[in-house]
Amino acid sequence: MSAKKGWNIISKDYQASVRISLDDVHYGPMAPGERELQLLGKVEGKDILEIGCGGGQNAIVLAKWGARSVGLDISEEQVKYATNLARKQKVTVPFHVGNMEDMDMFADESFDVVLSSCAIGYSENQGQVFNEVFRVLRNDGLFVFCVMHPIALRGRLVRYGGRRYWGLGNYFYRGRRLWKWRFKEKVAEFYGYGRTFGDYFNPLVTSGFIVEKILEPKPYPLDKMAESEMRKIPYLDEGDLKEYETWRRIPFTLIFKARKPAKQDKNS
Secondary structure (H helix, E strand, C coil): CCHHHHHHHHHHHHHHHCEECCCCCCCCCCCCCHHHHCCCCCCCCCEEEEECCCCCHHHHHHHHCCCEEEEEECCHHHHHHHHHHHHHCCCCCCEEECCCCCCCCCCCCCEEEEEEECCHHHCCCHHHHHHHHHHHEEEEEEEEEEEECHHHHHEEEEEECCEEEEEECCCCCCCEEEEEEEECCEEEEEEEECCCHHHHHHHHHHCCCEEEEEECCCCCCHHHCCHHHHCCCCEECHHHHHCHHHHCCCCCEEEEEEECCCCCCCCC
């Protein structure tokens, strides 16, 4: 089952079940958001594209902050949800249905920033995604994206000595990875691809980007936070809370901040 079909099946129930902030840009479960990490810089007045935008929450937050934001997602149901949510939040955000590997609906050098949160892992060819992002970015444009960390993606919970640990499987497996998500009465199959750290870094550089920063955020100290504080976390669900003792020991999210080089002066 493709990501398009899977998200079309569970979009409504997923969005109703998972808390996603409308006050901060999120970079995955339990990880600090944009207010703390400050990766995008000042967004007011900038043209920003979010690829794999899902329900549109990040793009809506950026619009609230004064950006001219645009969203792209492969699922019609996710885009429908995002469009309605933007209307309810009283912001204008154009949302498009499309594949991030072929963004021909956008002209060259259309955006100052491209953002993606936990979506590039669904792509079959991340190198092609990076090429497309490079094309639609203006010179000196910024590309910030996060994916599920390979350590989190390759492992599973194991018990040893009465405690639960994260056991790492085959780090170098690069085949398809299948999983099922169930929300209420609906079940959808998804697949992603096994990738190492280098499988993201090297195609990013080959596409022409300069990598400025790589982050592996430590999860919030949920066990020391009040409920009122936890409500401010950009993205958190009950499953994260149940498995917190395990997740706090490993990096769940891998974040890249990269830049398209400024145009060089021919006389320099």
